[in-house]
Amino acid sequence: MSMIDIDPPGFRPPRPVAGDAGKRRTVLYGAYTVFSVFQPVFSVSHRRAIGYHASLRAHGEDGGQIASHEVFTQAARRGDLLELGRLAESLHLGNFHAFDSHDEWLFLSLHPAALMDTIYGDALLASLKALGLPPHRVVLEVPEQAGGETPRFAAIVDGLRKAGFLIALGGFGAKHSNIDRVWHLHPDIVTLDPGILAQASEHSHLERVLPGMVSLLHESGQLVLMGGLATERDALIALECDVDFVQGQYFAGPSVDPVQPQAAAGRMDALSAALRLRVAERERMQAARLAPYVAALEHASAKIVAGDTLPDAAATLLALPEAARCFLLDASGRQIGDNVLPHGSVSQRAKRFRPLLHSEGASWERRPYFIHALRTPGRVHLTPPYLSINEAHLCVTASIATPAAAGEMQVICVDINWEAAAHHG
Template sequence: MVISVRESGVAAPRSLEPDLISGLQRYALRHRDLTLTSVFQPIFSLSHLRAVGYEALLRAHDIFDRPVPPLDVFGDAARQSELHYVDRLAQSLHLENFKTLHAEREWLFLNIHAGALADSYHEAALRAHLERLELSPRRIVLELQAVRAEDFDKLADEARRFREQGFLIALDDFGAGDSNLERIWQLDPDIVKVDRMMLSQAAHRTQAAAILPGFVAMLHEAGKLVLIEGVETEHEAQLAFSCDADFVQGFHFGRPGPGAADSAYAAERIAALAECHRAQTQARERARASRLAPYVRAFERAAERLAQGEPLDEVCWNFLALDHAARCFLLDEEGRQKGRNVVLRADRAGHEARFLPVADAQGANWMRRPYFHAAIEAPDRVHATRPYLSINEALPCVTLSVAVRIGAGLCVLCGDIDWQEDATGL
């Protein structure tokens, strides 16, 4: 049975209709010539290996049972000055149908138009609906999209008021359109949903793939949980897993449907991602160790000769003769560089000329660098950094470092290696 709605508001559904495809029972509402109902796309925690929430999505069919895109439904509603009304219809449907999922602890993600937050009638209807269904506001995540800059302060104020009532706030489609970091500080969401476009770029561009983990880490540093949406392929799923996203959403894990998620299927896929990530990490570490081995051996010999009193510009030649060795330099116990960089190849000096203002590093202080801290804290061995951007040439490099006792003082010998990733990321 399809339930009608009053033009003055949303009638609380009292009956269920069977879904002929799924066999499940769910609520539907009729609005003008459309029949509206809900489907739910599961949101999975990569750590918990299960669904932790569902995003409610509107589905509409015309009188001939042809699907009507939700954007067309809301677009027509806006033209008819019924946007908030249709938003309440969708809200009513989603809450009723979510209750039929018998979800005991999962969140319900509700998309809500920015203007609806300031609508007192809309707020009252939402709270009344939750009370009738015995759903706590803490189970509801309100998904907000970026709005015009001049309207954002008002949106942030309304979001703050709803959060004080117990609702969670998610910033949707971050990384698309007008979204920027200022929106994070203004809105202060609990969850940031990273737009699919960022994931798609990472899947096809090595530079974007390298940036994505740092982007997620930055959001974590800001105190936000990160959900990557639009995960459709295995490769995209591996990227989301590797960048330490908290939650994922997309066809690879589960399609929108009227019922609860297939937990066993999702757990199997996430477990497979974890195993693939473990194997890839181990292979990458083995390849990295193998690639570094000749540099480490030459660097160890240079450190031994330096400790025996030989000058820096004579002990580094075997290291610098290796194909991708860039430079050697020496730091004192405070991290200050003693003398200039030692460079072997003539073409290296020419390339560094583009960065002439930073070419002379004598007296520079590198105390902030991980290679300095590692050498000072564990002076008994050679340390190798993760790849990072060298200030000398704005190119990726790995730095070897080792603490060396020279007379009565402790110094840190450093050697840079150009580190362009190959096609496999090793």
């Protein structure tokens, strides 16, 4: 039976009070000794710790470690939750102040009830003033689901920001997360939910989406932190997504002491080298997979220049297994004629997207495959995998610009079904 289940009737432990264990501050709560641990947050670019995320650990009377949630569960049962939370926060501030550091941030996770307390900000500022810590050294992490979308909640967060604190939105991407919340609260940092990483590690199509999510947050004005990194694969996913900050056991676990300034530099360098190899190998495999399509497109281009029609010129190209369609664009990006499809019946997927299949006269002037082909005529260009509007699946488009009979340029394009090609590769 756990310690929280054996209290005799009428028993009430002492209120949580500040204590001292050697040189480190602690909080005493009943039979528990609660203390701070700090897990470093590393900047990928700077290759060093730029902050520490504070959390609680607890020891029982026998010195054995107790799950910290048991302490908070007991405090909630007895109505001490806010008081214990404030003391824990004061504990983190005092222990962080004892670090030999000058610039690092302290990340504090806020309980929703504490955040909605109108005097919370004033009390926190008073604690910082007593320690000589400026508020810009503290990052207040707001739970992603805290406070709903109420004007009062947004006003409290805005007040904390105006007082000098940095604001982080934690757990982005979980459950009901949406980008509107980021735009509404204007956090300085967005912390991705660890569940996103777990899913990306298992599903390659989700891993492909992550860089776009990070890019969207960057364009919205937020720095991005990915935590929970436990393996090299996790860390490589984070680096390839271009996140700003990383945290996790792979780099350093929670500790009562700060890390050495260059603790992660060697690991960051090794990861960067591994990522370069990973990207180079992926590009090599893609180039090998696409080589037949490049050669066939060059052959089709030569036949177009010689006067062949697109269906005749593209016959060899469309005979390749994952060629989805060929089409021809004029110098303004407007499609000449309809798509030329491989021989055989239209796929069930294509039938579902039938309104999008016929593209004569469509304008593709903003598409990279048109822009890049026109910039360097006579050279085949390949797009990264992207969602095809024709059948709503991933495709790669190969394109080449060639002169038309009247002297103007034309761009010949072929869409390659990338989902199927990647599966076969």
